[in-house]
Amino acid sequence: xxxxxxxxxxxxxxxxxxxxxxxxxxxxxxxxxxxxxxxxxxxxxxxxxxxxxxxxxxxxxxxxxxxxxxxxxxxxxxxxxxxxxxxxxxxxxxxxxxxxxxxxxxxxxxxxxxxxxxxxxxxxxxxxxxxxxxxxxxxxx
Ligand code: T46
Numbered sequence: 001x002x003x004x005x006x007x008x009x010x011x012x013x014x015x016x017x018x019x020x021x022x023x024x025x026x027x028x029x030x031x032x033x034x035x036x037x038x039x040x041x042x043x044x045x046x047x048x049x050x051x052x053x054x055x056x057x058x059x060x061x062x063x064x065x066x067x068x069x070x071x072x073x074x075x076x077x078x079x080x081x082x083x084x085x086x087x088x089x090x091x092x093x094x095x096x097x098x099x100x101x102x103x104x105x106x107x108x109x110x111x112x113x114x115x116x117x118x119x120x121x122x123x124x125x126x127x128x129x130x131x132x133x134x135x136x137x138x139x140x141x
Pocket of ligand 1: 039041043052053054057062064101103112114120
C-alpha cells in the first residue's frame with residue numbers, strides 16, 4: 001500500500017508494461033488504489049454531448065480511467081471545482097467520498113472504466129447539490 005495519503009482529484013500513474021505486442025496496465029487493490037476493489041463498471045457508447053454523474057457519494061471511493069478515448073471530469077469538494085481531462089489508459093483519477101462529480105466531453109468510442117470501493121448502493125448517492133453543500137458544511141463545522 002502506498003503510504004502517501006491520496007486526495008480527491010489525484011492522478012495515479014499505473015504500472016505500464018511496454019511491449020512490441022501492445023502495452024499492458026494492471027491494477028491491484030490496496031496497492032495501486034487505496035481501497036479494496038469491490039466493483040468494476042464501465043461507461044461506453046456515450047453519445048456526443050452527453051453528461052454523466054451529477055452527484056456525490058457518501059462513502060464510495062473510485063478510480064476512473066479513460067481506457068479508450070477521452071472525457072472531462074469536474075470534481076467539486078464544495079469549495080473548489082477542478083476539471084481534469086482523462087485520455088491515458090495508464091492513468092487513473094482518484095475520487096474520494098463526498099466529491100461532487102460531473103463528466104462531459106466524451107470523445108467518440110471512449111470507454112470510462114471505474115474501480116469502486118463498495119458494491120452498488122443507491123442509498124450512498126447524494127443527488128441534491130444543496131444537500132451536498134449542507135453535508136460538507138456540517139462536516140467542517
Ligand atoms: C460515477 C460515474 C463515473 C447499477 O445498477 N450499478 C452500478 O454499479 C452503477 C454505477 C449504476 N447502476 C445503475 C443505477 C442507475 O439506474 O445504472 C444507472 C445509472 O447509474 P448512475 O446514475 O450512477 O450513472 P452515472 O454515469 O451518472 O454515474 C456513475 C457513478 O454513479 C458515479 O459514481 O463517478 O458513473
